[in-house]
Amino acid sequence: xxxxxxxxKNLKITVATRRNxxxxxxxxxxxxxxxxILGLVGESGAGKSMTGSAIIGLIEKPVKIxxxxxxxxxxxxxxxxxxxxxxxxxxxxxxxxxxxxxxWRIGDQLIEVxxxxxxxxxxxxxxxxxxxxxxxxxxxxRMNAYPHTFSGGMRQRVVIALALAPNPSLVIxxxxxxxxxxxxxAQILDLLKQICKTRGTSIILITHDMAVISQTTDxxxxxxxxxxxxxxxxxxxxxxxxxxxTKGLVASTPQIDAxxxxxxxxxIPGSMPALDNIPSGCAFHPRCExxxxxCRAERxxxxxxxxxxxxxxxxxxx
Amino acid sequence: xxxxxxxxxxxxxxxxxDFTHAPIAVVSFVVIMxxxxxxxxxxxxxxTNPFDPSSLELMNGxxxxxxxxxxxxxxxxxxxxxxxxxxxxxxxxxxxxxxFVGVMAVILxxxxxxxxxxxxxxxxxWLDNLIMRxxxxxxxxxxxxxxxxxxxxxxxxLPPELRYEMSITVLIVAIGLSEWVPFARTVRGSTMVxxxxxxxxxxxxxxxxxxxxxxxxxxxxxxxxxxxIATITFALAIIAExxxxxxxxxxxxxxxxxxxxxxxxxxxxxSGEWWILLFPALTLLALALAVNLFGDWLRDKxxxxxx
Amino acid sequence: MSFxxxxxxxxxxxxSDPWIVRMLTSNKRxxxxxxxxxxxxxDxxxTYALVGESGSGKSTIAKMVVGLLAPSAGAITFDxxxxxxxxxxxxxxxxxxxxxxxxxxxxxxxxxxxxxxxxILKEPIxxxxxxxxxxxxxxxxxxxxxxxxxxxRDANKYPHEFSGGQRQRISIARALSSxxxxxxxxxPTSALDVSVQAQVLNLLKTLQxxxxxxxxxxxxxxxxxxxxxxxxGVLNEGKLVEEAVPSQLFAKPENPYTKMLIDAVPDFxxx
Numbered sequence: 001x002x003x004x005x006x007x008x009k010n011l012k013i014t015v016a017t018r019r020n021x022x023x024x025x026x027x028x029x030x031x032x033x034x035x036x037i038l039g040l041v042g043e044s045g046a047g048k049s050m051t052g053s054a055i056i057g058l059i060e061k062p063v064k065i066x067x068x069x070x071x072x073x074x075x076x077x078x079x080x081x082x083x084x085x086x087x088x089x090x091x092x093x094x095x096x097x098x099x100x101x102x103x104w105r106i107g108d109q110l111i112e113v114x115x116x117x118x119x120x121x122x123x124x125x126x127x128x129x130x131x132x133x134x135x136x137x138x139x140x141x142r143m144n145a146y147p148h149t150f151s152g153g154m155r156q157r158v159v160i161a162l163a164l165a166p167n168p169s170l171v172i173x174x175x176x177x178x179x180x181x182x183x184x185x186a187q188i189l190d191l192l193k194q195i196c197k198t199r200g201t202s203i204i205l206i207t208h209d210m211a212v213i214s215q216t217t218d219x220x221x222x223x224x225x226x227x228x229x230x231x232x233x234x235x236x237x238x239x240x241x242x243x244x245x246t247k248g249l250v251a252s253t254p255q256i257d258a259x260x261x262x263x264x265x266x267x268i269p270g271s272m273p274a275l276d277n278i279p280s281g282c283a284f285h286p287r288c289e290x291x292x293x294x295c296r297a298e299r300x301x302x303x304x305x306x307x308x309x310x311x312x313x314x315x316x317x318x
Numbered sequence: 319x320x321x322x323x324x325x326x327x328x329x330x331x332x333x334x335x336d337f338t339h340a341p342i343a344v345v346s347f348v349v350i351m352x353x354x355x356x357x358x359x360x361x362x363x364x365x366t367n368p369f370d371p372s373s374l375e376l377m378n379g380x381x382x383x384x385x386x387x388x389x390x391x392x393x394x395x396x397x398x399x400x401x402x403x404x405x406x407x408x409x410x411x412x413x414x415x416x417x418f419v420g421v422m423a424v425i426l427x428x429x430x431x432x433x434x435x436x437x438x439x440x441x442x443x444w445l446d447n448l449i450m451r452x453x454x455x456x457x458x459x460x461x462x463x464x465x466x467x468x469x470x471x472x473x474x475x476l477p478p479e480l481r482y483e484m485s486i487t488v489l490i491v492a493i494g495l496s497e498w499v500p501f502a503r504t505v506r507g508s509t510m511v512x513x514x515x516x517x518x519x520x521x522x523x524x525x526x527x528x529x530x531x532x533x534x535x536x537x538x539x540x541x542x543x544x545x546x547i548a549t550i551t552f553a554l555a556i557i558a559e560x561x562x563x564x565x566x567x568x569x570x571x572x573x574x575x576x577x578x579x580x581x582x583x584x585x586x587x588x589s590g591e592w593w594i595l596l597f598p599a600l601t602l603l604a605l606a607l608a609v610n611l612f613g614d615w616l617r618d619k620x621x622x623x624x625x
Numbered sequence: 626m627s628f629x630x631x632x633x634x635x636x637x638x639x640x641s642d643p644w645i646v647r648m649l650t651s652n653k654r655x656x657x658x659x660x661x662x663x664x665x666x667x668d669x670x671x672t673y674a675l676v677g678e679s680g681s682g683k684s685t686i687a688k689m690v691v692g693l694l695a696p697s698a699g700a701i702t703f704d705x706x707x708x709x710x711x712x713x714x715x716x717x718x719x720x721x722x723x724x725x726x727x728x729x730x731x732x733x734x735x736x737x738x739x740x741x742x743x744x745i746l747k748e749p750i751x752x753x754x755x756x757x758x759x760x761x762x763x764x765x766x767x768x769x770x771x772x773x774x775x776x777x778r779d780a781n782k783y784p785h786e787f788s789g790g791q792r793q794r795i796s797i798a799r800a801l802s803s804x805x806x807x808x809x810x811x812x813p814t815s816a817l818d819v820s821v822q823a824q825v826l827n828l829l830k831t832l833q834x835x836x837x838x839x840x841x842x843x844x845x846x847x848x849x850x851x852x853x854x855x856x857x858g859v860l861n862e863g864k865l866v867e868e869a870v871p872s873q874l875f876a877k878p879e880n881p882y883t884k885m886l887i888d889a890v891p892d893f894x895x896x
Contacts, residue, residue, distance in 0.1 A: 018335055043818035044789075181678035182845065186889040208818060211848070211891035252823035254848040256875055256890055264830060265852055267823040271788045516735035520799065523691055523727055524752040525719045538739040 005073065005170060005202050006032040006055065012067035013050050013059065013226075022275040024050045024063065026226040029302070032170065035200040037193065039217035039234065041207055041249070043272055047226035048206045052172045055204070056091050057081020073169070087117045090163040094175040096155035099162060100147040106133075106158050107143030110165055117166035132161040136191060153184035160191065164201070171195075174206045189216045210253045214238045222246045225273060225283035227299075230307035243307035244288045282310065336619060343615040349608035353601070357413035364407035369573055378402030380586075383593050397593040399582060405594065408579055409601050415575040416602075419489050420555040424548050426494025427555075431501020432537070432544060438502065439509025440532050450506065453499045461496035461554075462561055468492040469567050482570060489568050493558045497551050504547055508540035542620045549613030553606045560602055576602045627666035628839050629673075629690065629807065633699035636660040636685050659685045661863040662699070667856075669806075672833065672840040674850040676886070677860030683843045686860075687811045690841060691727050703807070723753045726800035730812040732792035736784040742795055743780030746770070749803040769798040772835075773828060790821030797828065807839045814849060826852060847890050851875065859883045 013025040025047040032038050040048040053059055055070060057077070070078040077084055093099055101109060110129035114120070120128070130140035136157040147155060156176060163171050173192060177185035193216060196203050205217055213220050214234060221231040222243065230243040241247040251266035270287040273279055282300050285291040290311050300308040328334055337343055356363055366373050381387040383397040383405075392398075396405040434453075438446040456464065472488040473481060512518065513536060521531045556576075562568035563577025564584075571578060576598050583595030641647060641654040660682040667673040675683045688694035690701055692708055701708040708721060726749075729735035736745055746766045749755075756762045767777040773794040784792055793813060800808050810829065814822040826849065832838060844850050850857055851871055858868045859880065867880040878884045 018332070043820065182847070183678065183885055183889040186891070189891070209891070210819060215891040249819055252820050254823070254826070254846070254852045255892065256848050256851045256887065263852075264827050265823040267827055268820040269824075271790055271821055272818075516729035516731055517737040519693055519729065520727070520735060521748070522693060523722060523725075524749045524803065525722050526752060535737055539737070 003033050004031040004071075005034045007071040008051070008055070008068065009071070010068035011051065011054060011065065011070065011078075013047070013054055013063060014066045015063045017276075020276060023226050023278070024275065025054070027301070028068070028223075028226075028228050030221050030228065030231060032202050032204060033219075034169075034202055035196065036218040037196050037203045037205055037216055039205045039207065039213040039220040040223060041210060041213050041220055042223035042229075043208055045225075045272055045275065046223040048223050049174055050226075051223075052091070052174050052204060052206050054078070055081075055170075056089050056172055057085050058091075086113075086168075087166050088168055089170045089172065090166065090168045092156070092159050092163050092171065092173040092176045094178050096152065096159045096179075097147065099159045100155065102147055105144050105146055106150075110143075110162060113162055113165045129165065132165050133158075135164065135195070136161045153180055153188065156180065156184075156188055157191065160188075160195070164195065164199070167199075168201065170202045170204065172204045172206070175208070176205070177212065178207070178209075185212070192216065210238075210249050211255075222249070225278050226275075227283055228302050228308055229284070230309075231302060232306040237306075241307075242312055243284075243309045244290060244311070245284045246307065248287075282308070333619065337615075340615055342611055346608040346611040346615075349604055350612060353413060353605050353608070354417065356410055357417050360407075360410035360414055364404070364410045366404045366407045368403045368408040368411050371572075375402045380591050382591075383597075396597045397591075399579075399594045400586065400591075405579075405597055408574060409576070409598055412574050412576045412579050412598065413601065413605075415486065415569050415573065416556050416559055416577070416605075419486060419493065419559045419569075419575065420552050422490040423493035423497065423555040423559070424552045426490060427497040427551060428501055428544065428548055430494070431498040432505050432540075434498065435502035435505030436509055436532050436537060436540070439506035440513055440528065440536065442510075446506070449502065453502055456496075457499050461493075462558060464496035465492035465558060465562060466565070466567060468495055469562065485568070485570055489559060489562060492562070493555050496558070497554060500547050500551065501544060504543050505540050508543060509536055512536045512539050546613060546617040546620055549609060549616055553609040553613065556602070556609070557606055628669040628704060629667040629841070630702040631663060631665050631686070631690070631699070632702065634660055634663045634686065634689060634696050634701065635698040636682070636689060636694065637697045659863050660689070660696075663858075663860070663863070663865045664699075665858050665865065665868060667807075667839055667841060669839055670833070670837045671855040672842050672853050674842040674844060674854035674857045675860055676844055676847055676850050676857060678845055678886075680862070681860040682863040683845075683860050684811055687727070687809050687841065687843050691725055691809050692722065719753065723749075723803045724805050725807045725809065726803055726805040727809040727811065728793070728796050728800050728813045731816055732789040732796065733784075733816075735796050736792055736799075738784055740783070741780065742770075742782055742784065742787075745784075745795065746780070746799055746802050749799060753803050755803065765802070769802055772801065772832065773798045774824075788821075789817050790824060793817060793821075793825050794828065797825075797832070801832065801836070804836075805838070807841065809841045809843070811843045812845065813842075815845065822849070829853070847886055859886065 008028055008030050011025055011028040012023065014021050014023055028051060040051060042048045054065055059065055065078055069076055072084055072088065107129055110132060111122070111125045114125040114128050115122070130143065133140045133143065138154065138157055138161065147158065150158060176192070177188050180188065189212065192203055192205070195201055207213060217234045219232065220234045220237055222229040222245065224245050230237060230241065230246045237246060238250060241250050245268070248266065248268035252268060254265060268287055273283060279286055281297050282291070282295045285295040288295065294310045298310070300310050302308045375390060377389045378387050378392055378398045379400050379402045381392065381394050381398040383394060386393050394404050394406065396409065398404055399408065434449050438449040469488055469492045472491070476484055518531060518535060521535050559568060559575060560577030560580060563575050564581045566581065569575035569578050571582070574582065579598035580595060580602065583598060587595050636659050638657045638659055639654070640657050642650070642652055646652070647654070663686060665673065675686060677683045685694065689696050690708070695709055703721065703725065706721065743766050746769055747762050750762055750765055756765055766780050770777055770779055775791065775794055784795070787795065813829070814825050817825060829840070833840060842850065842853050854871060856868065856870055857874050859866050859882065861882045867874065867878065867883045874883065875887060878887055
């Protein structure tokens, strides 16, 4: 058996408008290993959240999975996501209030999740719920508190506790810290890392922030216009990005540097193409300073290289 | 942009596409258009002029639909009423009055509602309280009662010789004043959302005054729900007009609106002359239903929040 | 010479219950101090950054500096004149307004969706009476669009036809249209993607050099601030806890809150 918990093969997600069919995710292939944090990074509209929704089966009409396969623990789940949703795979959203019922005490919400997914007595469920709260750093005496009495960061901790309660093997965290202050963000990211380490839970971290990726993830998958641009070990990609887009992303992310206010930031020209206007060949070629004829004509894939870019082939050939 | 280009853009728009793919919206729109066209061109379509007493032949009274009159041999599509008036013509001319009153009353209610709602929402404070509490008080009365009250007051104030001439105007004012509250509430709500947006702050930064900001910036952004309410209020106004006329406080018997016709017809229902009531009532039903259905569709289309 | 001086700025919000409720429950008045005795000064042609987390009062200060909000206490002086002086004439007030403009956070809410871009840019030109003839105004709009990296054709388009980054450029063009001396940037890139953020930050820098603009840059992001500011003020719960030039602030922060903020910024080097 492979050490892959989740495998996505040639995933294609489309939405049909009245004029044409738009590719939200186009031929995406990736795998998540057991116990790793995989980052999905890209700008808005890159298809990263859509990928997360497809894994957990939250794709709804008119959006649909129109090609490819999703395999989880040796079972194909893209057509029957209900079997694993919430139980084997759970999700953390950007806005904690999306996952919390404002009218229920947080303890009751935890117990509800635990008894739905596990066959245990009410007494054990209470014990387990308290344990979950302790794990995310919340005093179990707050079992009877309502969500609105928590601060944003604490709410996100409650959501993490809810996501972990059924002992999932995969957690999808979609921009879990985007709505939070920087100081709280660091705490939540540390918490996710710690959970991954102690529980062996795999985490897919979806974010637009390269700095968050570099600090938190083991491997990273860079998406552009619904396609995979580059995938690999985070450290290697941060140190030596191969795809011009990844290079641009890394270089244009501001970093604390006391002298940098005198310099200009690196910037990628232009912006990501609209979904109904994706360029031919490599989707990035209009913004790429090294683009040549092949980039405009043929679409590169991630094959032997870790990046989908014709330039790498050319370099290797030389 | 030229008119042609605008039409072409509209025909290509999602709005038009959704419209053509919603059978109820298309059917109700066609019904409205047919009725409105008939009313506007009543002079050409109607066989007789029902407002002209000299054209009436008393002998034609109570002629049933599509049957020749026993004395004169005249045939009426929808029959004739007690005075020998062709009912089809009377309905077409009556529609004119009903539609005119409806449109004018909606415009009055809309202008008033937008003005008060915009002011209440933007200025806030005691003015907001004053306007909205007044609206609350008015909403505790059924709007038809308000309209009757206004009608009664107007009759008391107006000199008797003007009463007849002004009866349509009084009707419009009565209905218009009784229907402004939904406009004001909606506009106030949208205004309070819009005024917090940064484009309003940007307008304040360049020193525009309240009035300029309200009219130039906020007003265009609060209008789409107003359009929806206008359609629904239009149906309400037509029904209100019919009700008032039915109660005898609306359009005069000599220039009957749909409501007046229904009132006349009601007198003869039990003596077997059913057509005098049925045809005006069916027309009113078709019009009100079509406008309401179209308004419903428009609401779902323009303002998904209201669903 | 200090171009903008904020002197002991304080702003309180009244969060008390309505009078009648207070009478019935005998609750006291509640005051929230959003900005508490904040003083700073900005030199001409430089960027002063205010950094803080949500609720630190940074946006309230921005609003007071542009005159959208009156301070409860303290004063702001701009080029030797008091901004929040009640007694200044309408014409003087309008002259002050022209010189201080603002770029807002949301690229979506800051442009009126019903207005064409050209009209959005012309509005300040007209309000301040900068160009009288229509032809001159059109020329100025084209010039502004060019300065922010858009094309003259864009003047006839509506905001929804643009991406977030392009809208922020329009917002910057609007701020520039009155030829101001000072631009308050309230989180101008926090709603943008990284690659676009870099474009907008660079644009702001270029414009600063070209027109010798003075910026008050409000942000929650220390990394962004470090690329922009000549001087940084750190706000915590309405108080200015530390103020320093970047080299000093990042090398040896003195306040524990500043230290915590700097440590919390995810850094490429800390994998």
